[in-house]
Amino acid sequence: MPAPMPEPAPVIRMRLVGSLMVELRPGWGENSGRSRLAKLSQLRACTKVHCGRPRLCYALLAAYPLSRPMRTSFTPLLMLALFLPCATGAQSAWAGDQTPDWAVLAQSESTFGDDADLLTAGLGLSGLQASSPLPGNPGAPTAAELRRLAIHNAWTALAVPRPAGGLGEGGLYEELPAVAGDEISALLRLAGARHPFRVLVQIPNNLDTNRPCLFIAPASGSRGVYGAVPLAGPPALTRGCAIAYTDKGAGTDHHELDRDLSPDLAGLRRPAGDALRAFSHRATDAPQTGALAMKHAHSGDHPEADWGRHVLAAAGFARQQLRDRLPEQSEIRVIAVGLSNGAAAALRAAEIDSAGLLDAVVAVMPNITSAGQSPLYDYATLAALYQPCALGDAERTLAKPLGNPVLVAMGRQRCESLAAAGLLEAADPELARALLLEAGFEEPALALGAGNVALDLWRAVAGSYASAYLRRGPDDMPCGYALVAAEASEAQRAAWWATHSGVGPGGGIDLVDGLAEGADAALPGLVCLRELWIHDHDEAIALRAAVEQTRATARLPEIPVLLIHGREDGLIPAALSSRPYVQEARARGAARLAYWEVDRAQHFDAFLNVPGAGARLVPILPYGWAGIDHVLAVLSGAVELGEDRRFSPQPGDAALTRQRMGLDE
Template sequence: MPRLRHSRDGGFSPRRRNRRGPLIFKTNPGREAMKCGLKTGLIVGTALAGLTLSVHANEHDAPDWLRVMSETTFDGVTNDLVTGGFGVSGMIAGPDISYADPFAPTADELRRASIITDGSAGFGKIYGPNVDAASGEPILGDGKLAGTEYLAYADDGSGRQNVSFLLQLPETFDRESPCILAVPVGGSASLYRNIGNIGYWGLQKNCAVVYTDKGLGNGFHDLASDTVTLIDGTRSSADEAGAASHFTADLDVPARQQFLKETPHRIAFKHAHSRQNPDSTWGRDVVRSIEFALYQLNAVAPAAPLTPDDTLIMVAGNSNGGGAALNAGEEDTEGLIDGIVAAQPQVQLKPDDRVTVARGDNIRKGSGRPLLDYFTYAILYQPCAAAATPDAPWADRVSFAENRCESLIERGLVDSETVAEAAGESLEKLRAYGWEPESDMLHASHYVIAPTATAMKYASSQGRFGVEDRLCGYSIASVDENGKPQAVPEEELAVIFAKAPGGAPTGSIDVVNDRDPEGPTRDYVSRSPSSGRQDFNLDGALCLRGLVTGESENAARVQKGIDEVAGNADLHGTPTIIVHGRADARVPIGFTSRPYLGLNALNDGSGNLRLYELTNVEHFGAGLPGYAKHFVPIDPYHIAALELMYAHLTAGGDLPPSQVVRPEIGTEGAGAGGTNLVLPEIAATPDTADLIDVANGKVTVPD
């Protein structure tokens, strides 16, 4: 299949400029990582016992930041790259993910548990590993694919970065027409999160697929037992793990013991407590994942080396992964990446008042908002707003909504005098700040999904605070039925790699309000120290908000970190597609994708970015209870956008113009694949009323 390269003026010419030759790396054999018994591509000792070790990486020069940790081959029957041997039908039915020893799961058992994709409406019918993405027809084999996996770390030699990579090389990889799909993982989760909803597409195209956790992942440190996770999910003592630890808190033994004496049972998570603000290097990490993939592919078959010039390279990600995909495009000044497809990207931009976004009469100036800005605003008003939408999904779970409204009134944070008025005013404040009206019914459930945990995590991360700092009086611990900190149950610790989303909440582990006047208590049921009222800890929420808007020393640290992650939307002409739901209340489109389109038009100017805005689509794939009767999953459109990009890069197919696409919920059985999902295509020639226009930084979006 011919490969084409894209030029900044939108035309095509023979594949790839010779911007860089074959990747030639030199290894520094004296790296600090060797001190823990690790050699490039080979592990000595038992740190990762149970994994098949790589023998290829020693034979070739590697980047000095790379440690190839393991190689494992799957037969595609008893175990495979995509479904863990369960098949799509098995995943849908609910596979058995029990462990032979629940207190000491094997690496393979943890991998199988991590790889499970629950899917959302239409999974396994209209999209998924068992459905051909090009034709929509079922594929033999129930989605199972044979091949080999390689696990690796990128690091500075200290073992404190340890950005994780997973390379999947299918048996069907075509060296005559090579391609690589790079997938930065969404959220803060493990490497296996996006295999079943993104990575499988690349494997279907016979591409190598490489994932990165972007320096986040399920790296945790249980301070009481002093145990940590390794790259394969198994546990080890922090001392034995050394630089092979996925994450170890930056506390020496006396400091850790003193911290536990004052605050027993606390846990450190990598994203929150690494002190590295890893979001600021997402672009670098994605580019490195591609370089690792090229290196490893050449180590496997050195007689037929691949270069960036003869390899089709695409990047695709969802949510945080979508933001990282765009960051990679900004980072890639040498033309390594051929195309990008980002779904609902959590992306943050440098302030620029040249950008405006207009939807009808609603015009917003500027380049969106940082995540910490809109999350800390959300946690102030979403709980009270839930009282204004009593029929919304999960509204009944916001048990102290009226208490929060009363506290907002007392603190002068609303002008209302009654709870009912405060609830309505809170909902209006969220709209006025930038949430779309289509998100109104989502605020209740989104507050239950724990935005405080996310805000706390990002504030700690971007301010480079450690676990011992307990920013704004927050910490993380397992809690008992009364919300009081306890030792983490041993079985829960054993499987935390497979279960946790890169932080709290997960299982019994949750955010703790250490300033509750009745003692440290799970934040969701705690009391504000100023009032003693169970109001979801308004005091803590105001403290987090002050880190974004205030002038304290801690606020300055956080704001500096926010500046470090802000991008400029210059993708250097790389063809790019963004798909984003209009109803997204988690990563609102008005803070992210819409202004990204405007700033890209100013700073890139190639016209190679497309935005497909989807009605009736929210952030979580319509898979949460109460969502399916209102919302359509984004996944089918993410896959459709990948197909469009693939055709664009390999056959010169046109990318449809930016547009609003209007999927909806229809009659049961009358939609795509016998579902109730009515999914109009991304139109090659959309109606004028659906076109999204961008000119001179102004984005105009039709209703």
């Protein structure tokens, strides 16, 4: 485990096992300011955490205000008295903690009532069903307005806020109640990292102090710190559980290089020199108009390699925040939940959780790569080249959601370009489709290919991830790409922290292609991205080595773990992620592992709002809620984890109930 991050003088903060922070200030041992009784209480707290390891509390004892003769005779007696409960078998509630490899750089705490609650920022279900809440001054929103916008955006991006999506009359959650409480927002930095990452802890007023529980919820994709609210919020906050969210080193923090502005803890844009800025990148001497650095693509930290560490750090920080609010001997039940990249982060945290912080994991559509499997970068760069060509088949494409004649024409052009470049034997959509099937895409995963191509998802993902893997900055992204916001309005810039996905274009941000040329202008850049995976030059070798650092071990602890995946997931196909991971984990001895697969469910529930999609698809998020309910029941001893299950729900506009979902069968 790397050494703790250094803390600035004049306060020396000693991070000990159990994440207890002890502050030693100049004059602490003098008989001025604090009483011996207060110091004795602090020393007792240390020994409670470190039963059996008294040396970790010697620093406190050395500062205890005693004369030298008294210290010589008093020290053995004091240590014996303080550690006697350890010898009799007393256990610490925090014994699962470990020496942290992270430091807290900044934090703030706010209290929110029903009008700005933790679950919906005061919007309620009706507010989530409405359009985005506009700030009074869109070019200069307040912190409260940005928070409300971020929470609304998270809900509309991940959920279907109506009965057919499990929310509203007859659904799994008939209402989203206002949950008042506190939010602690913090910037943490992992040992060895250049930049901090965000953690946000929500502690509801209805915190269950008798059976305390904590959810750790890393954001999906590269989303901001509120990105997992729709998954974790309803099952956690309505039960009185606390939640620790994290952007896992990606997120929506950015640096407007042309104006030298970056978001602070609250998302407000701050100028150069402001100590509260969450992300700053070294700017060039004369950045072009709209020059922009995004944290995931440009931090130089390769955050994906450390997603598991980010999750465990969030858990450790949250436990610190809960200590003063819980009875002394409370045992906190901790469950990690995530969707997509957040699900992968939760699984990888479990794999490295040597201290036993986590009690269970629920992973929904994880972007997880086990031994011998193709990672996202491999199949994303392949799909970026060949999936457009496959759409040249008019009969298939026009029957798909978002399928249209423009995509058919573009697809045929791509087929011609690939054939001319020697990348396809003939300009035939069926050949491209066959390549995708051979690579591991199944028919259900290809069913929504028109959406991936229309939204340019593959290029957005591959361009940003290649930059992160090669630790590039905004001026030298691989293959000539750049993220530029030359024409973004002031309102768009002010909202990026709350509304951007954290990767690729959107909201006035463009993905500029420096290699674009010819009738199929995107092809040269996409070929370049693909060659970074299949060639053997130095950059390609470096990129593959970086991707290898993200590969999962599939070595899970003996805790309940549930994976859930949609069979029609065309972004992270189950055949390339969840299924092989489950198989590998079981081969490595995982005994408390279950897998649910859902027919007619895909990666983006918001896609159900596209005309025609709701008639053929069902949302995946309600299965995440049901999975969390199930695992919590397992932890309480009410049910067994059970066997793998496959669900075949029927789509439609009726309320999504447990019966319609097939949960009670």
